[in-house]
Amino acid sequence: MDGQLIAFTGVAAGMVAMPGADFTVVVRNALVSRRAGVASALGVAGGLLLHTALAVAGVAAVLAAVPALFRALQLLGGAYVLYLGVRTLRSLSRADTAVEEESGTGAVRPLRQGFVTNALNPKAPITFLSLLPQFVPAGQPALPRTLLLALIVVALALVWFPAVALLVDRLGRWLRRPRAARLVAAVTGTALTVLGVVLLLEPLLALGRGSA
Incomplete structure (x- = not known):
């Protein structure tokens, strides 16, 4: 393995492991069940696969333009991340916790939540478009190398997010106690709500600056 590939793997691992909406959605669903957590993790990886495919195809350049x-x-x-956060916080005002409420939903909903949360992040393909070329050695064909780098990102996600889900599930006996479940729901709901608001404000403020 060449030095650039090792360096890229380290950078990509940091990007994947960085706490954010993906991480919070996986934790939230892992509190429902191991199956829901892993399904959500696979959904996030699916979203990353979509982004890397779009970046390789050049769609990210269109978004930038x-x-x-x-x-x-x-x-x-x-708006979607904010919806998830508000929905989680609303569960605190009901007698049933989010874990009890969604225990029978299976894997489809968490899979969809993980995928949509990641897929609707337009910064991801832009990041890939700006990052991947930096690790393509001069003189090498760009497409095979870029595909390899993209697959490394997806592989890291397939390791990291299911591992997070399994760790949360392992701690589930304590985390699913009513008091702990409410606390975790409050933390994850607040985190998702704040992230959603930040994600909404950023383009709105940019539009305001552009029209000023």
């Missing part, structure tokens, strides 16, 4: 489309995707992503 059309600010209105980029802002629209930002707003959609922020």
Whole structure:
């Protein structure tokens, strides 16, 4: 393995492991069940696979060239994350916890939540578009190398997010106690709500600066 590939793996691992909406959604679903947590983790990896495919295909360049489309995707992503956060916080006002409420939903909903949360993040393909070329050695064909780098990102996600889900599930006996479950739901709900608001404000503020 060459030095650039090792360096890229380290950078990509840091990007994947960085706490954010993906991490919070996986933790939230892992509190429902191991199956839901792993399904959510696979959904996140699926979203990353979509982003890497789009970056390789050059769609990310279109997003970079059309600010209105980029802002629209930002707003959609922020609105979805905010929806998940508010929905989690609303569960605190009911007698049943989020764990009890969703225990029978199977894997489809958490899989969809993980995928949509990641897929609606327009910064991901832009990041890939700007990052991947930095690790393509001069003189090498760009497409095979870029595909390899993209697969490394997806592979890291397939290791990290299921590991997070399994760890949360292992701690589930304590985390699913009513008091602990409410605390975790409050923390994850607040985190998702704040992330959603931030994601919504960023494009709105950018639009305001652009029109000023």
